[in-house]
Amino acid sequence: MTMFNRKGLRLGNRDLPFQLVLIAFGIVTFFPLVLVVITSFKSNTQFYHNFWLPELPLHTGNYTSAFRIIWRYIVNSVLYSGSTICLIAIIASVAGYVFARFRFPFKTVLFLGFITLIMVPGVLTLAPRFVLVRDLGMVNTPFALISVWVSGGLVLSTWLMRSYFESLPQELFDAAYVDGAAEWQVFVYVSAPLARPMIATVAMTTLIGTWNDLIWPLVTITDKDKMPLAMGLMQFSSDFETDWGTLFAGYVISSIPLLCVFAVAMRQFISGLTSGSIKA
Amino acid sequence: MFKRLAADRSSSITLRKRESPFHLRVWRAKWLYLALLVPVALLLIFEWLPAFSALYNSLYIWNGGKVHFYVGLEHYERMLSDRTFRVAIANLVGFVFFRVIMQTVLPFFAAEMIINLRSERWGYWWKIIFVFPMVVPTILNYLIWRFIYNPQVGLLNEGLELIGLGEYTHAWLGDPNTVMWALAFVRFPWLPTLQFLIILGGLQTIPQEVHESAAIDGAGFWRRLFYIDIPMTRRQITLAMILTMLFMTQRFDLFLVMTDGGPGYSSMVPALQLYQSAFHFLEFGYASAIGVVLFVAMLALTVINLRVSAGATSE
Numbered sequence: 001m002t003m004f005n006r007k008g009l010r011l012g013n014r015d016l017p018f019q020l021v022l023i024a025f026g027i028v029t030f031f032p033l034v035l036v037v038i039t040s041f042k043s044n045t046q047f048y049h050n051f052w053l054p055e056l057p058l059h060t061g062n063y064t065s066a067f068r069i070i071w072r073y074i075v076n077s078v079l080y081s082g083s084t085i086c087l088i089a090i091i092a093s094v095a096g097y098v099f100a101r102f103r104f105p106f107k108t109v110l111f112l113g114f115i116t117l118i119m120v121p122g123v124l125t126l127a128p129r130f131v132l133v134r135d136l137g138m139v140n141t142p143f144a145l146i147s148v149w150v151s152g153g154l155v156l157s158t159w160l161m162r163s164y165f166e167s168l169p170q171e172l173f174d175a176a177y178v179d180g181a182a183e184w185q186v187f188v189y190v191s192a193p194l195a196r197p198m199i200a201t202v203a204m205t206t207l208i209g210t211w212n213d214l215i216w217p218l219v220t221i222t223d224k225d226k227m228p229l230a231m232g233l234m235q236f237s238s239d240f241e242t243d244w245g246t247l248f249a250g251y252v253i254s255s256i257p258l259l260c261v262f263a264v265a266m267r268q269f270i271s272g273l274t275s276g277s278i279k280a
Numbered sequence: 281m282f283k284r285l286a287a288d289r290s291s292s293i294t295l296r297k298r299e300s301p302f303h304l305r306v307w308r309a310k311w312l313y314l315a316l317l318v319p320v321a322l323l324l325i326f327e328w329l330p331a332f333s334a335l336y337n338s339l340y341i342w343n344g345g346k347v348h349f350y351v352g353l354e355h356y357e358r359m360l361s362d363r364t365f366r367v368a369i370a371n372l373v374g375f376v377f378f379r380v381i382m383q384t385v386l387p388f389f390a391a392e393m394i395i396n397l398r399s400e401r402w403g404y405w406w407k408i409i410f411v412f413p414m415v416v417p418t419i420l421n422y423l424i425w426r427f428i429y430n431p432q433v434g435l436l437n438e439g440l441e442l443i444g445l446g447e448y449t450h451a452w453l454g455d456p457n458t459v460m461w462a463l464a465f466v467r468f469p470w471l472p473t474l475q476f477l478i479i480l481g482g483l484q485t486i487p488q489e490v491h492e493s494a495a496i497d498g499a500g501f502w503r504r505l506f507y508i509d510i511p512m513t514r515r516q517i518t519l520a521m522i523l524t525m526l527f528m529t530q531r532f533d534l535f536l537v538m539t540d541g542g543p544g545y546s547s548m549v550p551a552l553q554l555y556q557s558a559f560h561f562l563e564f565g566y567a568s569a570i571g572v573v574l575f576v577a578m579l580a581l582t583v584i585n586l587r588v589s590a591g592a593t594s595e
Contacts, residue, residue: 014398015396015397015398015399015402018393018394018396018397019397019402021393022390022393022394022397022406025390025393025410025469026406026409026410028469029409029410029412029413029469029470029471031469032424032428032435033413033416035435036424036427047433048433051433051438052438052442091318091319091322092319094315095315095316095319098312098315098316102309102312104305104306104308104309104312104313105302105305105306105309106306110316110320113320113323113324113328114319114323117323117327117328117331118582118586119579119582119583120327120331120575121526121529121530121574121575121578121582122530123530123532123551123554123571123574123575124331124334124571124572124574124575125327125330125331125334125571126554126555126558126567126571127334127344127554127557127558127559127564127567127568127571128329128330128331128333128334128337128564128568129326129330130344130558130559131333131344131564132325132326132329132330132333134344147322147326148326150322151319151322151323151325151326151327152326152327154319154322154323155323155327158319183311208414211417212417212418212419214418214419214533214536214537215532215533215536215555219559229417230417230418230419233417233419233420233423234419234423234537237423244433251420251423251424254417254420255415255416255417255420258414258415258416258417259415261415262412262414262415266408269414270411270477273411273414273473273474273477274474274477274478274481276474277474277478277519277523277585277589278585278586278589
C-alpha cells in the first residue's frame, strides 16, 4: 500500500457526517417495519387510541390467531418452492454440464432454444400458458405452480450452471478419467460437488422468485388450503381487514422464513439476488 | 478410456473423431440427448408453446375455449382507439420515468455514503441493513403501503395530523389525482435491492488509489462525485435503470394489489389491462395482442440489458 493508508489520512472523525446521513436513512427504512411489529401486539382499541407507541398489555394472542391461519400458507410455500428448487438444481446442473462439456450435433440449436427464452417476458405468455395448464387439467393442483416455475427457472439456471462448468479446468476432469471414472461418476463425484456455490446461487434465485410470485398462483389456485404464502397473504389481508393486531402479527410471522434464510446464508442470498438481473 | 465422448475443449487424452458420419455422431450422443430430454420438453411445453400461442392468438378472437376465429390485426387496431389502453400507456410512461429516476438516485446516494466511510466494517453492515427489507415478501410491501395510505388509520395521514398538517390528509389511493403519485412512492425509503447492490458493487470497484490521488489534488466530495464516481459507474447506473424499466413494464402485482387499476381507470397499466382482459373478460386474443406489444417494447431493453449486465455485474 501507499504511505496514505487508512489511518494516515485520518483527520478527526471524517466518517461522522456520512454516518449521520446513513443513520437517518436507516431510521426511515425501518420505521414502517417497527410500527408493524408494535401494532401486532395491540388490540384494536389500543391501536385506535394510541397509534404510534407500544402499549401494555401486549396482546400476544394476535400471534396465536394469525399463526392458526398463516402456517398453512407457509407450509404450502415451503413445499412448492422447495420442490421447485430441488428439480431446478438437478435438471439445470445436468443440462448445464452437458452444454458445457460436450460437443454433439444440434448442440447450438438446443442451447439457443434455452437462452433465447431470456428475452421472452412472463407477461407475454401469461394468458396462453393459463389456457394450456387448464387444458392439461392442472388447475388448482401444485403441479400448475411447480411445472411452470421449474421451466421458467431453468432458462437462467441452465445458463448459470453452464458458465460455471465451463470455468472449471480441464485437468480436473482428465484426472478423474485417468482414475477410470465413468462420465456419470465424474458428474456426480467431481463436478456437482464443485458446483455447490453456483447451485446455492441458483437455489436462492429460485427461492426469491417463487416465494414472491403472486400472479401465477392467483390464476391457477382457487382452494384456500392450497394457496402459497404470497397469495394466502392477500386472502388473509381481506379476511382480517380491520383486525389490525392479528393482521400485522400475520405479516410478521410470514416474514420469518426468508429472514431465517437470510440470516443463515447471507452471501448466497445476495449472489442469488444479483444473478436475477440477467433475466429481469 | 478413449472411447469416451469427446470433451468440448480438446485435451491431451481425449481423442476427437472429426470425420465420423452424422448419424453416427447423433447415435453416439444418445445419452446426452436423454439427459436433455426433460428440460427441453419442459421448455417446449411451458415456454415455447405459450409464446407462439400468444403471437398466433393475438390475431384471433378467443375466449380461451371454443370461441376462436380469425380477425387479423383487429386487436392491434382496437388498441389504437382503446381509451383505457391509452390511459394505461400514459400511466406506464410517467410511472416508469419517475421510478427510474427514484430507483437510481436513491441507491446511488446510499451507496455513495457507504463508500465514503473509512470503516469497512460499518460499510458492510450498512449494506446488510439496506438489503434487509428484501426478506419481507413482495406482497407485504404492497400491503404495508396500503396501510400507510389508508384514509382512516393510515400512517401517512396520522403522521400529517401529528405534525399539525391535518388539513392535508387525503384518500391517497382513492383520488384519481393522487393515485399514481401514491403508487410511485410505494416502498419509497426502502432501497431497490438489486439496483442498490449493483451500484454499490460498481462504486466499490473504483480503486482506492483513484480516490486518494483525487484527495491529494484537492478534490472535495462534490468534485469527486461528479468527476470520478458517476463517470466510473456509468455501466452500473445504466444497468440499474434498464432493470427498473424492465421490472416496471411487466410487473403489475403492485397495481393489482393496491388499486386494481382504479379508481376508474386512473391507475391502469398495460400489463394489468392484459390480466383483466384475459381473466375478467375472457378476451384471450386481445390479452395476447397486448402481450405482444409489451414484448416488442421490452425486447430492445432486454438486448441492451444483456450487453450491459455482461460487464457490470462482476460475480
